[in-house]
Amino acid sequence: MPKSFKSLKGQLLLDGGKLGGSFFHRTVVLVCQHDEEGAFGLVLNRPTQTKIGEALVADLPEVLKEQTLYLGGPVQTNALSYLHSDIFLPNASVMPNLELGHSLDSLIELAQSSSPTQKVKVFAGYAGWSPGQLDDEMRRKAWLTHPATLDLIFTPEPENLWKTILRAKGPEYRLLSETPEDLSWN
Template sequence: MNTSSPTVKNGDLLIAEPFMGDTNFDRSVVLICEHNAVGTFGLVLNQMTDVHLGDVIEDIHTDLPLFVGGPVQQNTLHFIHRRPDLIDSSICIVDGLYWSGDFEQIKQAVNLGTLTERDVRFFIGYSGWDEGQLDGELRQKAWIISRTQADFLFDTPTTEFWREVLKRKGGEYKSIAHYPVDPRLN
């Protein structure tokens, strides 16, 4: 019996198994920004809040939405983008997708309108796993792994993201995408 878990890499998407049972991650898709020997850092891509960036950052004048990046340190702000030409010190996650960077440049680009929600997403909090924790969840089949592409990430409606990621995987995953939230109501 093979008890090893699939390998996770930066840029992978963790798709919550439909009946995971963790309310923090119901039907969530988590982008892995950093995975190494000491742990994993990710951002939930499809949990939008009713709060906007301009509500939490005083000198930003925008209605860009904030997403819940995960249950850890929800007093922190993180961002991903696809405009390294506008933002110095960005960290490449996968081709065309970047994490973090010079926040002063972000604020300026957002206020000028040169950086829009088609190119950037902001998160409060993050998803984190200590060494070995994510491997254990993968062995329990709590997550389905897929790769991401920047265009798909930014161009797919948030409300359909979980389903669309599964549909793109095809095969058995395509049918999982249609599972009802509560099978008792089916």
């Protein structure tokens, strides 16, 4: 009897300690889409040294120009994606009150709006999986899962996100969170 498909959309994937040497070493990925056709996600904890205004050749509002650009994944690093959150987004595509977008025009429109509760995070590139690929990686326990929250997605300290979530998952993950990048440092 075939196993029923379980979507990971709206979940966080964390390197479970088996992705050393790969792009995904110590990453936290938000799964934005996941179905039988494959999966699409954005790495939340890879801020770049680049401001959005330096990366995009467009007439951007000042509030957007000064934000940090994130490296969303190794696929199509010239592709634009963004996550947009606000208090009430009834038809949000990723999870309650969190929308995924790819249009520069829509991003500019959002930045020009005057919502004080709005949050936006912009990414270059994305993480993509072909049909069954993510499911196979989950079976091999390459990833740990954790429920996504807006606070985690828009954390002011993205470089600590992987460790923060692992510590919150309990004592069995604390050792993994404290393992040095290079084991020779031990």
